[in-house]
Amino acid sequence: MYTENALAHVIQDESVSGAGKxxxxxxxxxxxxxEKNRICLIRDFALDPDLYLAFLGEFGEPLMNYSSLSELAKTDPHPQINRVKYKKKAEGAQSVHYVAGGLRPHSARSWRSPRPSHFAMLMVEPGWREVPAGERGESVVVSWHDLFVRLAERDGEVFQEHFDRLSATPITFEANNVREELSSLPLLYPLADARGPYDVGVRLKQDLRDKIVGIKDRIPDFEAYRKSLDYLLDASADEQFFACFPLERGDLLLLDNHRFAHGRLKIVGEYVVDDEARSNNRELWSVTVH
Known part of the structure; x- marks a missing residue:
């Protein structure tokens, strides 16, 4: 139901075959x-951590994953790969990569300086497909440029006021479980190779709406800033702006981390068969590249 988005068609229609290459x-x-679209889908990529990282090494340096830099459980296939897989919650903290709920569109390592250049997702196991569409963990991407162009057309001066404020206000926030060098860029920041006034980088954290409350003393005109952030978060979570499609086994999606947000729709985490609980085996490997 989301594939009517033009970008979703472009991503799939202009995919690259990895078979036998x-x-x-x-x-x-x-x-x-x-170079053309700032995003690329590779079909039939080998499900091999070393080949995956070798491919990403052609675009930059794969960063160490969340688990290796945090106190969370470490169950990943490689120190530079995040395993995104449903896991029934036990005692203590749990990574967002284990939950069944959807993931709001966000930027990879939104807090980090320098900004990571790329983000990649490799589908290892698509999981249950007999559940209804919209509950299969379909991947979501949002083009910031496309979003801002449409918002400018729809909201005019209201959009421009929010855009200008978020572009002019430096902000520093931390990750929940990872300690890295922190950025002080505005949420919307300029790009050296921009193709237009709305072709900007965006660093957006999923829980930033709550996060900024703890740093409000460092944000000038906080209430106005919060309204602008709410505007951005609400727009980025509006499904009419989603490019959304399911990834198949061996699909590798590489995107420009400055220009695209990524997320996913919810998944059915488990169901009971013959009094036995079964967990969704959907598994995706994500990597952030600098």
Missing amino acids: SVEQIAAAAREGM
């Missing part, structure tokens, strides 16, 4: 797609 060949084809 070397990492270098796949990266060369993907680089062309990235």
